[in-house]
Amino acid sequence: MRDAISWFAAAAVAFFVTAGAFLLLANLGGSREEQPLSRPRPTESGPLLRMELREDQLENLEHAPDQRLEVDLSNTGADPISSVNATVKVASENTAVPETRFYRAVVDKLKADETKTVGFEVDLSSFEYPTDASLDPAAGPPRTILEVRATTPRGASAIKTAVLPP
Amino acid sequence: MRSRSRTSIILVIACVIGLAGCGPADEVLIDPAPVERDRTDLGLGPGVRAMTAGPGDKGSPSYGPDDERLAFVMDGYVVEKDLSTGTLDRRTTKDFGAGAVDWGHYGEKLTVTAPEGEEGAFALYRTQSDGSGDMGVTLISEGVLAAARVPGGSDLLAAFAGETQSTLARLKEDGEVSRLYTRKLDGSATGVSLSPDGHRALTSTREDGFFSLYVVDLLEGSVRQVARTEEGKEILGAPQWTREGLYYVAGESEASEETPVYELYRLPADAGANTRAEIVSDIGEDFIPSNIRVSPEGDRLAVLGRRSLNSPANLYVLDLENGDLQTATSNENMEIKTGPGDLAWSTGGQSVVLVARAMSTEIEVQATPADKITADFYNVYEVPVEDLGD
Numbered sequence: 001m002r003d004a005i006s007w008f009a010a011a012a013v014a015f016f017v018t019a020g021a022f023l024l025l026a027n028l029g030g031s032r033e034e035q036p037l038s039r040p041r042p043t044e045s046g047p048l049l050r051m052e053l054r055e056d057q058l059e060n061l062e063h064a065p066d067q068r069l070e071v072d073l074s075n076t077g078a079d080p081i082s083s084v085n086a087t088v089k090v091a092s093e094n095t096a097v098p099e100t101r102f103y104r105a106v107v108d109k110l111k112a113d114e115t116k117t118v119g120f121e122v123d124l125s126s127f128e129y130p131t132d133a134s135l136d137p138a139a140g141p142p143r144t145i146l147e148v149r150a151t152t153p154r155g156a157s158a159i160k161t162a163v164l165p166p
Numbered sequence: 167m168r169s170r171s172r173t174s175i176i177l178v179i180a181c182v183i184g185l186a187g188c189g190p191a192d193e194v195l196i197d198p199a200p201v202e203r204d205r206t207d208l209g210l211g212p213g214v215r216a217m218t219a220g221p222g223d224k225g226s227p228s229y230g231p232d233d234e235r236l237a238f239v240m241d242g243y244v245v246e247k248d249l250s251t252g253t254l255d256r257r258t259t260k261d262f263g264a265g266a267v268d269w270g271h272y273g274e275k276l277t278v279t280a281p282e283g284e285e286g287a288f289a290l291y292r293t294q295s296d297g298s299g300d301m302g303v304t305l306i307s308e309g310v311l312a313a314a315r316v317p318g319g320s321d322l323l324a325a326f327a328g329e330t331q332s333t334l335a336r337l338k339e340d341g342e343v344s345r346l347y348t349r350k351l352d353g354s355a356t357g358v359s360l361s362p363d364g365h366r367a368l369t370s371t372r373e374d375g376f377f378s379l380y381v382v383d384l385l386e387g388s389v390r391q392v393a394r395t396e397e398g399k400e401i402l403g404a405p406q407w408t409r410e411g412l413y414y415v416a417g418e419s420e421a422s423e424e425t426p427v428y429e430l431y432r433l434p435a436d437a438g439a440n441t442r443a444e445i446v447s448d449i450g451e452d453f454i455p456s457n458i459r460v461s462p463e464g465d466r467l468a469v470l471g472r473r474s475l476n477s478p479a480n481l482y483v484l485d486l487e488n489g490d491l492q493t494a495t496s497n498e499n500m501e502i503k504t505g506p507g508d509l510a511w512s513t514g515g516q517s518v519v520l521v522a523r524a525m526s527t528e529i530e531v532q533a534t535p536a537d538k539i540t541a542d543f544y545n546v547y548e549v550p551v552e553d554l555g556d
Contacts, residue, residue, distance in 0.1 A: 053531045091536070093543065095222040096241040096260045130261035131242060138505070139223045139544060145536045162531045163542050 048077030049084065049110075051150050051158035058162050063144070065123045071148055073107055074115040077156075081110040086150045088120050092127040093163065094142040099127055122146075124164070141166035209524060209541055210481075210549065211496035217519060217546040218247065220537035226266040226507040227519040227546045233512050236519070237276055238546055239264045244278055244293065257293050258301055266507045270320050270339070277322065278303060279310070286311055286354060287327050292339065306341025311355040312404065317364040323384070325355030325369060332371055334358075334382055349389040351380050357404030357506065361435070362464045368392075368412055370401045377401040379414065379433070392437040402428060403457055403506030409464035410486035411435050413446070415455045430455045430469065448489035449482065456504040461515045468494075468509055468518045468551070470502060479504075481520060483551045492554035494518065501525045503544065517550050 052072040061067045069088060075081050083106055090101040103120045110116060124144055144164040151157045208216055218224055222240040229236055236247045237257070244257040244267050257276060258264055265288055266279045279288040290307040311332055313324040321344065322337045331350040335343045353373030360367050367382045377400055379393040395401060395416055405414035412435060417428030430453070431443040449455065455471035456479065467484040469491075479502045481494040503521040510519050524541040532539060 055529055055531055058529045058531070091221070093221045093223075094241045095220075096243060098260070131263045136223050136225070138503075142223075145221055147536050159533060159535055160531050161534055161536045161539060162529055163536075163539075164529060165527065 048075060048079070048081065048154075048156040049150060049152055049158050050074040050076050051086075051148065051160055053146075053148055053160040053162060055162070058146070058164065061124055061164060063124050063126055063166075065125050066121050067124045069120045069122050069146070069148075070117050071120070071150070071160075072115055072117050073110065073150055073158075075110040075112055078112050080112060081152050081154075081156070083108050084110060084118075084150050084152055086118050086148065088122055089145075089147040089149075090122055090124060091145045091147070092129075092142050093145055094127070094129060096130050097127045097142075098130070208547065209497065209500045210522060210547055211494075213550050214495060215548045216540045217249070217548050219540045219545060221539075221543045223544045224546055225503060225505060225521055225544070226268075227510050227521065228268050229510060229512045229519070230269050231513055233514055236546065237267045237269060239267050244276060246276070256301065258303055262303070268315060270315075275320075275339070277313075277315070279313070282308065286356070290322070290324065290337075290341065292341075304340070306339075307337060312358040312369065314358045314360050314367070314404075317360060317362060319364075323358060323360060323367055325351070325358055327354060330373070332369070334367065334369065336384070345384075347382060347384070347387050347389075349382070349387055351378075351382075351389065353378060356401065359404050359407045359460070361407045362409065366407070366435075368405050368407045370405050370414065372400075377416065379405055379412070381412075381435075381437070391439050392433055392441060393431075393443050402455075406458055406460040406467065407435070407464075408460045408467060408486050412437065413458060413460070413467060414443075415458055427475075428455055428471075430458065446484075448484060449491050457506065457509050459509045459511060459518070461511050462513055463515055466515070466551075468511065470504060470509055470520065481509075481518060481549055481551075483518070483554060492551075494549045494551050494554055497522075499525050500541070512548075516552050517548050519546055519548050521546055 057070060071086060073084050086105045088103040101123055103122055105118045105120060107116050107118050143166050146162045146164060148160045208214055217236055224238050224240045227236060227238040234249050236249055238245055242263045243260045244264050246255045246257050263280050264278050265281050268277045276293045278291040278293055281288045287309050289305060290310050290313060291303040292306050293303040307324060309327050311325045311327050313322050316323055320339045323334060324337055325332045325334050331352055332355040333350050334347040336345040338344050351369055351371050353371030355369055355371050357370045358367055365385055367384055369380045369382060371378050375397055377395040378391055380389055381392050382389050398419055399416055400419040402415040405412060412433040414431050415428050416431055430446040430449055432446050433441060433443045449469060450473060452474040453471055454475065455469050457470040459468045465486055467486055469482045469484055470479060472479050478497045480497050483492045483494055500522040508521045521544050523544045
């Protein structure tokens with residue numbers, strides 16, 4: 001009986017000593033370059049690029065080609081922006097319409113606290129619908145969506161969307 | 167004795183060594199998961215959740231049997247959304263011209279309707295809905311005026327158009343007629359609803375400006391007329407067969423009055439030709455219902471309507487057993503669709519989905535991509551309807 005207890009105790013000691021050694025090694029190895037698992041935080045304190053799409057000009061737009069659309073781009077950061085890539089997407093509210101119109105402009109060099117206006121000639125004429133069945137009379141004629149995006153090479157971005165009445 | 171104490175010491179030491187390293191190491195902070203943003207008030211009251219976003223005229227929302235998927239029609243094509251992943255799959259081509267969609271019994275197939283040339287008639291299609299991206303659809307029937315799924319199976323009960331009458335038929339999943347009901351119904355069918363046991367059907371028809379309700383015994387094939395409106399009155403949408411009787415919305419049609427006023431009516435399930443329908447007073451004297459839908463258990467009625475002529479439309483839930491009417495939404499500036507298929511229950515009866523958009527006519531510039539905007543477009547909203555009024 002005494003032998004059995006001694007064997008059991010010895011086996012337990014051997015097990016825990018081995019486990020402890022592995023735990024010790026694991027702690028030593030893991031403490032060198034441990035990083036917190038929190039999400040990476042943005043490096044910039046706020047937006048550097050601001051965009052304005054004036055509502056008063058939108059009210060004067062017509063459903064016709066060659067409509068002038070102006071967008072104000074401002075650098076609200078302390079550093080200059082080398083360039084801004086601005087795109088305008090004109091789409092129907094009706095998602096069955098396959099056509100989407102894209103327009104692009106590039107603004108070079110935007111100094112700190114500087115605002116530049118970029119203009120687009122956009123086609124706001126009516127879209128063609130694949131079938132009459134895609135149109136619900138109760139919903140009224142589909143509206144036109146204007147979506148303007150601006151991005152800088154360093155990743156700052158701004159977006160504005162407006163829904164124009166039919 | 168000495169040996170026992172020695173053993174105890176060895177065990178204590180072993181435990182101390184074994185527990186080494188199990189204490190708190192350097193703390194690692196894990197940021198909490200972001201709170202779901204669409205749980206805020208979206209214009210229909212707290213707790214209402216947007217199920218869809220972005221442009222597109224959505225309608226006919228329908229939960230899958232497991233409540234994990236939602237199908238709906240958008241601009242004439244069918245879309246299925248996986249509610250756990252948010253993935254959208256188009257189930258038909260964009261030029262399909264779908265009018266409504268419903269799930270099959272096992273959630274594998276969708277029934278899609280597409281309007282035909284004849285007024286009010288539509289074709290029935292079945293489409294696979296297994297997420298495989300297969301947009302193949304099969305035409306299963308044509309010339310259908312109204313259809314409903316038979317409870318507990320994948321069969322459909324469809325009302326077919328005749329010259330002046332409508333014929334009911336039970337269709338198998340592939341469209342094969344398994345039973346044709348030879349007793350015809352006068353007029354063109356406008357809606358059909360089945361009793362919870364699937365043995366009887368309640369069908370509304372329109373004929374020469376009059377609307378009628380018929381109960382069809384699907385086992386015996388017998389037909390009895392249970393209601394007929396006065397001239398100039400119409401029945402809105404499909405009548406509903408509930409545990410507490412037959413419910414329908416009827417009132418002056420637009421042709422006879424500029425602002426139509428409707429009432430919710432009730433008939434007992436065993437009503438005959440001489441039974442007079444009673445106006446359901448539980449919803450209030452001035453209440454104007456525009457759409458109703460019975461819950462899966464048949465004990466509640468989702469009612470879309472206005473408390474009075476000048477109040478906004480809201481969703482209410484009427485407990486049919488005790489007559490309690492609970493308000494489910496608090497709408498101020500949303501236009502809620504009132505089409506017969508635009509109101510649906512979840513299969514468990516915990517929520518109701520509806521379709522709505524903001525009524526604003528002014529141009530507003532938003533700092534959001536179009537596909538994230540909800541209020542400006544017709545989108546599907548889930549309204550929790552359990553524990554209302556608590």
